[in-house]
Every structure is written in C-alpha cells, then in structure tokens.
Amino acid sequence: SFASVVDVLSGEIAVGSEITVRGWVRTRRDSKAGISFINIHDGSCFDAVQAVVPSEVDNYQSEVVKLTTGCSVAVTGTVAESAGQGQAFELQATKVHVYGWVEDPDTYPMSPKRHSMEYLREHAHLRTRTNVTGAVMRVRNCLSQALHRFFHEQGYLWVSTPIITASDAEGAGEMFRVSTLDMMNIPKKDNGQIDYAQDFFGKEAFLTVSGQLNVESYACSLSKVYTFGPTFRAENSNTSRHLSEFWMVEPEVAFADLNDIAGLAESMLKYAFKAVLTERADDMAFFQQRIDSGVIDRLQQVIEQDFVHMDYTDAVEILQNCGKKFEYPVAWGTDLQSEHERYLAEVHVGAPIILKNYPKDIKAFYMRQNDDGKTVAAMDVLAPGIGEIIGGSAREERLDVLDARLDEMQLPKEQYSWYRDLRRYGTVPHAGFGLGFERLVTYVTGMQNIRDVIPFPRAPKSADF
Ligand code: ATP
Ligand code: MG
Ligand code: MG
Ligand code: MG
Numbered sequence: 001s002f003a004s005v006v007d008v009l010s011g012e013i014a015v016g017s018e019i020t021v022r023g024w025v026r027t028r029r030d031s032k033a034g035i036s037f038i039n040i041h042d043g044s045c046f047d048a049v050q051a052v053v054p055s056e057v058d059n060y061q062s063e064v065v066k067l068t069t070g071c072s073v074a075v076t077g078t079v080a081e082s083a084g085q086g087q088a089f090e091l092q093a094t095k096v097h098v099y100g101w102v103e104d105p106d107t108y109p110m111s112p113k114r115h116s117m118e119y120l121r122e123h124a125h126l127r128t129r130t131n132v133t134g135a136v137m138r139v140r141n142c143l144s145q146a147l148h149r150f151f152h153e154q155g156y157l158w159v160s161t162p163i164i165t166a167s168d169a170e171g172a173g174e175m176f177r178v179s180t181l182d183m184m185n186i187p188k189k190d191n192g193q194i195d196y197a198q199d200f201f202g203k204e205a206f207l208t209v210s211g212q213l214n215v216e217s218y219a220c221s222l223s224k225v226y227t228f229g230p231t232f233r234a235e236n237s238n239t240s241r242h243l244s245e246f247w248m249v250e251p252e253v254a255f256a257d258l259n260d261i262a263g264l265a266e267s268m269l270k271y272a273f274k275a276v277l278t279e280r281a282d283d284m285a286f287f288q289q290r291i292d293s294g295v296i297d298r299l300q301q302v303i304e305q306d307f308v309h310m311d312y313t314d315a316v317e318i319l320q321n322c323g324k325k326f327e328y329p330v331a332w333g334t335d336l337q338s339e340h341e342r343y344l345a346e347v348h349v350g351a352p353i354i355l356k357n358y359p360k361d362i363k364a365f366y367m368r369q370n371d372d373g374k375t376v377a378a379m380d381v382l383a384p385g386i387g388e389i390i391g392g393s394a395r396e397e398r399l400d401v402l403d404a405r406l407d408e409m410q411l412p413k414e415q416y417s418w419y420r421d422l423r424r425y426g427t428v429p430h431a432g433f434g435l436g437f438e439r440l441v442t443y444v445t446g447m448q449n450i451r452d453v454i455p456f457p458r459a460p461k462s463a464d465f
Helices: 005-009 117-122 131-153 181-185 212-222 258-279 281-290 295-304 312-321 338-349 399-408 413-424 437-445
Strands: 018-031 035-041 049-054 072-081 089-100 205-207 224-232 245-254 308-311 353-359 375-383 387-395 430-436
Touching: 005 018, 005 049, 005 089, 018 089, 035 072, 049 072, 131 224, 131 258, 131 281, 131 437, 212 224, 212 245, 212 413, 212 430, 245 258, 245 437, 258 281, 258 295, 258 353, 258 375, 258 387, 258 430, 258 437, 281 295, 295 437, 308 312, 312 338, 312 353, 338 353, 338 375, 338 387, 375 430, 387 437, 399 413, 430 437
Parallel strands: 049 089, 308 353
Antiparallel strands: 018 035, 018 072, 035 049, 072 089, 224 245, 245 430, 353 375, 375 387, 387 430
16 A cells, blocks of 8 residues: 655554555665665655665565666565664565656756755746745745644635735735736727726726735625635845735624734734744754744744733834944834844744734725824734734724725725725725735745745746746
C-alpha cells in the first residue's frame, strides 16, 4: 500500500509493514558496503524519509546509484526503526521505481546547495521543491485553515465577495482596470477617450482592492460574516511588504464597535499562532533555526499577553519624543510610515500593538467619525518587524454623516448609491477589519520578504509563471 512520508516518520505505520513511498530524491549517499541511502520528500512534512537500498535490488547499478536530487521515485520496502540519529523510522527498500530523471544534474536549478531568496523567486515554479518553500506553504495552509476554523467556531458565515468591481473601496486610486482584449477597438468618445459604456461591463471595471464594501451588505443582514479572497493593488512601491496581488481576511460584524473588533483581531491572531505552533512544529523549528532565531518564543509570548492599545495621538507624541531619527518626520495628521509602525511595535512595546483613532483625513471615507470632529474610529494592528498587518474601523452608519464625507472628499455619490442604501434601510452600527494574509505569514515565519510567502508573487515588473 502507499504511504506518505509523514505517515512513516510519525510512527503511524507499524514497524514491519510493507509500503511504497512516492516522492522526490533530496539526497543520495552510497556506502562502500554497497548500500545507498536515499532521502525522499513528498511535501507531507518537513523531513525526508531515508530509504536504505541494498545492492540486491534489480536496478541498483543501472539506476539507483545514478539517482540525483530532484529525481522522482517510488520506493517499496519495510518500515523499520532507524539505528542512526535523526529520524526514528526508515524504509528498508526492496524495490526502486524511477518515474523521472533530472536532465543534466549539473545544471539542475534546485541543486542541493543554499540558494538566495532572489534566485528562488526567479524559479518560482521550482522553488516549491526547497525546504524553505515547502515549510512556508505548509505554515500558510495551516494559518488559512485555522482562520476559517476560528470564524466557523465563532458562528461567522464565509461569504465570497466579487473580484471584479466598479468601486474603489479605499479611494486610493491603486486599481487595475478590467477590460476585454479588444479594448482598443471600443468606440471612443468625442474627446478621444475610451467610452467605457461600450466596454464589456458597460462601465469602467476594476479588480477589487478590498471586499469590505460588499461584505458590509452581508453583515448588515446576516450579522457576522467574513470574506477571504484575493485582492489587487497597483502599488507602485517595491517594498518587502507589498504585493500587487495578495489575500485578505475581512470579518465584518453588525452591532460591533471599534473595541469589539480590536478584541476579535486579538483572539483571531492568538488562535492562529497557537494552531501553527502545535500543528506545524516541524516547520516552525526550521524557521527558528534557519530564518529567525526568535520566532517561536515571540509567538508564544504574544499568545500569553494582552495586546497593548494606544491612541494615534499618543503614538505621535511617543515617536516625536523617542529621540530616534526617522527618515520621515512625524506630525499629527500624517500617516505613519512602516519605520514608525515598526518602532512602536518592536521597540516601544516589543509585541503587536493596536493603534486607534486616526486623523480622518488620512483614512478612507467609510470610517466612523468620532465626536471630536478630527478623528475616526479606526484601528491598525502593528507587528514587530513588519508594521501594519491589520487595518480596520467602525463604519459610518449615519447616512447624513457619510454623505457629508463623500462630498467633502469629492467622491461621486451615485457610484456609492447601493452602499448608501445600507444606511437608508435599517442601518446599524457595524465594524470590521482586513488582515493582510501574507503579512501574517511573514510575521509567523520570520521570513524577510512578502514575495517569499505567496506561491507566485505579483509585483511591479513581475508577473511571470
Ligand atoms: P500599508 O499602509 O502597509 O500600505 P494599507 O493601510 O494601505 O497598508 P489597508 O488598505 O488597510 O492597507 O489593507 C488592509 C491590510 O491589507 C493591511 O493592513 C495589510 O496587512 C494588507 N495589505 C495592504 N496592502 C497590501 C499589499 N500591497 N500587499 C500585501 N498586503 C497588503
Ligand atoms: Mg497601502
Ligand atoms: Mg496603512
Ligand atoms: Mg491600513
């Protein structure tokens, strides 16, 4: 019968059982005594299983001793306790079948030496075979499963929001346009501009920057909902924390205020951290050893402590008086840069921090205005090493206040008419947030660049594969 590597290494399969493991060769070593040791990985866990292949197998000389890193094989044998250090179990092979050879092993791009992250990114279709990408993707999967489980256990409904949309939820003008391939043939208006009324959707359409506006309409009837899907932003910044295509987890809660969703963010993050530490201990040990020596302790600590809350206004004062020279000066009313966010989380608190009540002029139109007339009920969760991982707010549920804000920001009311309807018919206070999923994976793994925690990163000048 077939078994995966994790079944063998975890001791799930009784010693003495005959099984077949299928996977890829990580390394091969031959002993003088005419035995070969082949390490096989199949993605099911961090470690590879060692197959001990005696020279008696039929194709020992013709094939086994020619196996190189990356070859695909099926090895049949008996599960045995391993005498050596390392794994507790190994496979005493009786048969080795080769599915596929590696053409010219000397030029195999994933040769078993250490490669730079930049190099791996250029081989995104093959970096899947490396330890680091395997570990990242298992942790990523664990986190996304944990988040779904968290919301499910709390009674949330998962709704899918559209990827193609007509509205700019953030009003930041960072959208990609969606059109048909023959856009160039669409009739032009008198002024020479493309007449989008003639285009496929009958208006200008875009890839969504956030599912929030849509998910609000579900929260304002089904009460507790979340969306978890891809979002797109034409960020012109080449940073290690921005992607053009990233995934966002966006819960939206009726009858909730800012502190409710701050609490939700805290329990959600802690739930996800616990899941990763217990379910992916093997991969986390690798990150601790090779990527970031503090990563496990850090998560453990965060789980045990209450998150610190702070007002934007107090944060500005701290940043101005901390004596550190920042590249960008801090003044009340300016958006915080990642260096400021990181200082607050890393140096000032040493843990994730929840910053609240930002100036309204640096935030989106939909955030609920506070009574001071200057700030909105917004919150960001800032994490050490990264900065913002979550942005959220109470939403403006008062139609007159929302309309005044749309006018003030010169946003077209007609375009938001459906959104305004939610305030016209049985409006309720509600609040929600967006967690940048790749920022979470970056934080949990200690990886340096967000492009290394998504299978195929999209960034300016980079949309290969
Ligand atoms: P930043 O200030 O870092 O550019 P933002 O304030 O523009 O982020 P929001 O509109 O608040 O981002 O989006 C919600 C969350 O989505 C952010 O807290 C962040 O975790 C994530 N996020 C935003 N932009 C990106 C991006 N380009 N790539 C990856 N994640 C992103
Ligand atoms: Mg941004
Ligand atoms: Mg921000
Ligand atoms: Mg934000």
